Amino acid sequence: MLAGVESFAQRGYHATTTRDIASSAGMSPAALYVHFPSKAALLFAISRSGHEQALNLVQEAAESTDSPVEAMREIVERFVAWHARRHTVARVVQYELGALPEREYEIVADLRRGIERIVRDLVARGVEEGVFTATDPGTAARAVLSLGIDVARWYTDRSRKTPALLGKEYGQLALRMLGAAQS
């Protein structure tokens, strides 16, 4: 699976051959098929596990406090830091969705909807309580998530900022974007 993550992240799913993955894992191509029935099944295993990590991350952050402002800060900090620290997995998670077979796609799409729902509901609650300003919670939630998702595209191990620091900065930016009272 690690060899798959590395290969898919670097070249993309369709440009990666089973021979690439095998040699990166120090095995013969046939050995892959002992562990996964197909190349697509390997992608699904990686994508599902990554999405579950991301969902758990967001869920735990959301439940860590009752204050919408602090909950949102936690979500963005952890979500952004995860996309930076684990940017290889994150790239597969975010950019190889379209390569999943339909049934498998629906399963990870459910996980994605779960993430979006948590953030959207939190924005809505913040607006109700008067601590956020947002004309449309759906759009605002998507904008917040976009900030994190896009980190996977450009972050590299040579980036100057640590994942934790980047998370802090993006947390600030997101709260200001939501018109959080103080920040």
Place this chain on the structure above:
Amino acid sequence: MLAGVESFAQRGYHATTTRDIASSAGMSPAALYVHFPSKAALLFAISRSGHEQALNLVQEAAESTDSPVEAMREIVERFVAWHARRHTVARVVQYELGALPEREYEIVADLRRGIERIVRDLVARGVEEGVFTATDPGTAARAVLSLGIDVARWYTDRSRKTPALLGKEYGQLALRMLGAAQS
């Protein structure tokens, strides 16, 4: 080229065959090679043209006014609206970069750096003039661009908001993110 855009956007470059493109264009596969020397050359033509459009867009918006706040609003509005309205081209532009041969990649990477530079310089100028609040212009600029780029990932023709309306909303969000005085 239109058939190429459609195919690359839908399936991704590597999953698209020359036969896909040809049949989408109503031609035989060999006919492609009258117009482009290779599949990669077609991708490059699409990617370059798309990047030039985006750069021009941002350049014109930046020069449309002397006020950093208004210039930034124009940039985000137009950049976001473009990624929504032209989301098929935008997807190829944003997600198929890695499929370009090295020399061709460098050419579009230059265009990308041009876009980033305009936004970064504008943020820096706004901070100097005291109308923006940003600890790091580079990070803030990337965050602003992320908002626009990620629109290409999720926007579809069935989305409820028009590109223009989405641009307006994102313009507001971006200005608040940058701590613009009024908004």
Place this chain on the structure above:
DNA sequence: GGGGATTGTAAGCGAGCGCTTAGCGCGGAT
């Protein structure tokens, strides 16, 4: 210490890939 499961290998099959070749019809310059 015998035997089934587990984890691997070498070799290669059938399919589909990017691209080439040989040649054809037709519009426009001479």
Place this chain on the structure above:
DNA sequence: ATCCGCGCTAAGCGCTCGCTTACAATCCCC
């Protein structure tokens, strides 16, 4: 009236792809 060259097609080449088959080594339980 002729002929050139542009835009195209039918056919197919050579190669690499995902995956399968037949078989070997090792582990672990009794």
